[in-house]
Amino acid sequence: KAGVTQTPRYLIKTRGQQVTLSCSPISGHRSVSWYQQTPGQGLQFLFEYFSETQRNKGNFPGRFSGRQFSNSRSEMNVSTLELGDSALYLCASSRDLTSADGELFFGEGSRLTVL
Amino acid sequence: GEDVEQSLFLSVREGDSSVINCTYTDSSSTYLYWYKQEPGAGLQLLTYIFSNMDMKQDQRLTVLLNKKDKHLSLRIADTQTGDSAIYFCAESIDGQGGKLIFGQGTELSVKP
Numbered sequence: 001k002a003g004v005t006q007t008p009r010y011l012i013k014t015r016g017q018q019v020t021l022s023c024s025p026i027s028g029h030r031s032v033s034w035y036q037q038t039p040g041q042g043l044q045f046l047f048e049y050f051s052e053t054q055r056n057k058g059n060f061p062g063r064f065s066g067r068q069f070s071n072s073r074s075e076m077n078v079s080t081l082e083l084g085d086s087a088l089y090l091c092a093s094s095r096d097l098t099s100a101d102g103e104l105f106f107g108e109g110s111r112l113t114v115l
Numbered sequence: 116g117e118d119v120e121q122s123l124f125l126s127v128r129e130g131d132s133s134v135i136n137c138t139y140t141d142s143s144s145t146y147l148y149w150y151k152q153e154p155g156a157g158l159q160l161l162t163y164i165f166s167n168m169d170m171k172q173d174q175r176l177t178v179l180l181n182k183k184d185k186h187l188s189l190r191i192a193d194t195q196t197g198d199s200a201i202y203f204c205a206e207s208i209d210g211q212g213g214k215l216i217f218g219q220g221t222e223l224s225v226k227p
Contacts, residue, residue, distance in 0.1 A: 035217075042218075043215075055212050104163075
């Protein structure tokens, strides 16, 4: 079956712009989580959506937001981009880690460069 | 608090076994994961273990979990040059859904 699909794979923006990233989870998965990966901070949790509701949120400013649609696809948005937002943004999908199924799969990521 | 620690580098010879270690602090973890990341790629799920287990084997991979010491290890048997990558340990916390806490990653270098 198809894996987690993230678009776009690469993008370049300038400071002050905004960006929207998309994630399509594995069919049947209802949980989508987002992570930011940078060389300095490593992998950090942004937020998780389950059944169209934000279930958990990391320690990022309000410029970072997300949503989930009824088909479980998710988008994240970063407004007023800063140089420090340059990172690999990873999306992960799972059925629900609160159940007995612990499988959590990642996409290939969207690499954002802010100039 | 939530913290996951890994050593940063490991170098082995092709054909040897590799053991990558990880320690975590939160005792309410439910699942513990090992992911592999190759340059320019996303995270590939290698294996995971439920917190009430102490061992899991999957082909060349063996995961050992010591809950008392909060220590997790990944053993790769017969390590190949294609195993060269960064390996991340991560834990999920009971009740926090899809939020994983990651270690810094261990860069495994396999020399022929």
